[in-house]
Amino acid sequence: MPDISVAKSYGTPAIKAGGKLLMRVKDADTAVLMCPIEEKEFLFESAPAIYYETDHYKGWPSLLVRLGAISDEELRLRMENAFRFKAPRKLVKAWESGT
Numbered sequence: 001m002p003d004i005s006v007a008k009s010y011g012t013p014a015i016k017a018g019g020k021l022l023m024r025v026k027d028a029d030t031a032v033l034m035c036p037i038e039e040k041e042f043l044f045e046s047a048p049a050i051y052y053e054t055d056h057y058k059g060w061p062s063l064l065v066r067l068g069a070i071s072d073e074e075l076r077l078r079m080e081n082a083f084r085f086k087a088p089r090k091l092v093k094a095w096e097s098g099t
Helices: 037-046 072-086 089-097
Strands: 004-009 012-017 020-027 030-034 062-066
Touching: 012 072, 020 072, 030 072, 037 062, 072 089
Parallel strands: none
Antiparallel strands: 004 012, 012 020, 020 030, 030 062
């Protein structure tokens, strides 16, 4: 994915694309992952051991990820989806076209 950077968000390490937040560390066991609101419920129901939310995250386009429970393959898929969701359109088009 193009223009990926490591930065800080709320004082914790974060991954951004084109300056847009994709994921950040919440604590040693948890990450906050950007996700369209309409996909959140599906993920909670299909993989409750991995994905959840607290009241603080209700209504926001993000969900909590149990880092010890998610496979590398699943995490890669979620990061790709976060990139498509949050990165500037120009970056998404370049990545999807392979340029």
